[in-house]
Each structure stands twice: as structure tokens, then as C-alpha cells.
Amino acid sequence: MHSDLDADEAWERLRASRSDPPARADTGSRRKTYSAALEQAQQLFHAASVVGPATSPILAFYGLSQAGRAITAAAWSLKGGDWRLDTHGIKTTGFHLPFPDIEIRTDPSGTQGSFVKVSEVLDSPVWEMDPLRLEDVWDLLPPNLRYPLTTRKRLTPLYTVGDDVGVGTHEHSLLSVPVCDLPDRVIDAGTREALVDFLTSYPTVAQHESYVTTRTLSLGPEAPPDYTRYNHGGGELRMNWLMPEGVGTGFDGNATGVERLAHLRTLTRSYAGSRYFLPVLGSMKRELHPLMAWWAVLYTLSMLARYEPATWGTLINVDTSKYAVPIERLLERAINHLPVLIADTITEVST
Incomplete structure (x- = not known):
């Protein structure tokens, strides 16, 4: 449904905002961080668009992570130094498990990790030590509706x-x-x-x-x-x-x-x-914001690519892996969809 999103137009919106940054990003170190982080995000997404699946999740994830710094810099709800981000705030384990069953956890609410703090700004839950399976978060992304990882019963948007x-x-x-x-x-x-x-x-x-x-x-x-x-x-x-x-x-x-x-x-x-x-997963009190679902999935894929390169190479081999094409489609959509979501999210936290 969203295959034709205009990423270039979204980057134009974001670049235009840098001469007059929104909300709390209008002065001082927040303004400097807002502009620098968006520049890095755009360059990282561009780099992700010209390489293959072997390395693109690493570049796309860090592009999103840097965009998160621009989001918190602009956010009206964060005062003082609360907008500064520290560590990832999210962890993956179980790389020995089947791809859909890799486990994702977050840092506790109230900490300064990037995932936790951006989630706070977006009224999106964290789940700490109660793990979510990669497949459950994968299914929260609208573009993955036609790309199931297993035949299990799904909860999709x-x-x-x-x-x-x-x-x-x-x-x-x-x-x-x-x-x-x-x-x-x-x-x-x-x-x-x-x-x-x-x-x-x-x-x-x-x-x-x-x-x-x-x-x-x-x-x-x-x-x-x-x-x-x-x-x-x-x-x-x-x-x-x-x-x-x-x-x-x-x-x-x-x-x-x-x-x-x-x-x-x-x-x-x-x-x-x-x-x-959107569905509410596990013990959560409300649904994940779509940007945070993207964040969790891309973080997991980037960790696989960085720290388990042989496993990742097997997963993206279209000759042997049933997950290869769904992963390829996800990474293609990340390049096109996330700039739009980032621009919309900055508007959301600035108004």
C-alpha cells in the first residue's frame, strides 16, 4: 500500500527544517544536534540504498538511530538534558534460535537509552526483561503484511x-x-x-x-x-x-x-x-509506535549482520533461505518508508 512513498520529498522536508528547527531544537546544543543528526541520518540511508543486504541493515539502523537524536532534540516533552541519548536501550539474544524466534528486550523505562527515550516521547511502551520474538515485531509493520516469516497465527496492523x-x-x-x-x-x-x-x-x-x-x-x-x-x-x-x-x-x-x-x-x-x-503485545499496556517497531526490527537485523555475519549471510542467500526475499523487501521498504516516518514523527513531537 505504501510502496510508492516519496523518500526524496521527505528528505527535502527534513533538510528545509534545519534552517528553522522546530520546537525545542531552535537554539543552542539542541539545534546543533538536530542539524548534525539529520545530516548523518540522510547520508547513512543513502549509503544503505547503494549496498546489498549484507551490510544495508547496519547503515539503515544507524541512520534511524541518528534520526532519533533529532527527534528528541525537537521534542516539546523533553526539558533540560533529558533529550540527550545514551546507549542503544535495546538488546537482542538467541541468535542460535530460528530467525523468527530471536528475542528482543529493552532497558527499563526512565533510562536514557535511545530506544527507551524515543519511546517515551512517542508514548510507546518498552518491555524490559519480558522478551518479544522478532516475528511478533516484524508483523507489526504494515509493509510486512504479505511477507510472513512462519505459518503461525499473526497479529498484523x-x-x-x-x-x-x-x-x-x-x-x-x-x-x-x-x-x-x-x-x-x-x-x-x-x-x-x-x-x-x-x-x-x-x-x-x-x-x-x-x-x-x-x-x-x-x-x-x-x-x-x-x-x-x-x-x-x-x-x-x-x-x-x-x-x-x-x-x-x-x-x-x-x-x-x-x-x-x-x-x-x-x-x-x-x-x-x-x-x-495495532495489536498490543504480551504484557504491554498499549501498542508500539510504528517507528519503534521499525527500530526494533532494524536493530535486530543490524546486530545479526555485525556480530553473526556467517549466519546473516545464510539468511539472505536467496538460493537456500526462505527468509531472503522477505528480508530484501523489508530493507527496500526501510529506505523508502523511514524518511517519511521520521519527518512525520518530528512533526508529531513538535506540535
């Missing part, structure tokens, strides 16, 4: 409409949007119970008030979900949420388009202009 939810008139007081990319296993089951069970991992979707059901009059309110199937697999379901109490400033007393869009934004995360419902 659920796409929904973007800013156009705020366009037009509405004759009801609900937020109503399609929830897309529901997996076949839920649609094939076809029951309300299967949907409820699946949505336990998607708390904001589980808060829905209702959804479109099949026209089975005998079942009344217990009628099953009326899914729309896709030709390529999966499908969608139109779902409804109650608007927050006190909202409804339209001339008819219903919520305005702007109010509906604002509520949708509280339920979803943005990814390069689109909005997604």
Missing part, C-alpha cells in the same frame, strides 16, 4: 480510512469506519465469538459499539459479522464506535467530521498518511 473520515455529512452520532485486513481464520470461522477472541489483542477495536451483520432476521442482534472478502485473502468489516460524551457540535447535534477524525486518531496510529489499528 488493521488498516482503516484516513483523513477522509472527516469529509461529508453524517446522519448518526457514531464513528463508522471499515476495519481492513482481517485474517482468513477469523472470517472463515464467521462467528461473533471468533471475532471477539481475535480482538482481545486489539483493545481499541474491541471498544466498538456495533458492526454490520448478515441479514439473518431469526438471529436478530446475535447475527454474525458481515465480512467483505478480498480476492487476495483476508477481508474487512465496517464497525462503529460511540463518540466521547459531550461531543456533537454539528447543527443537528451529531458529531462533525472533524470530531470523528479526532476520535479516530485516538484509536489508531498513523503510518505515512494512513491509519492503523
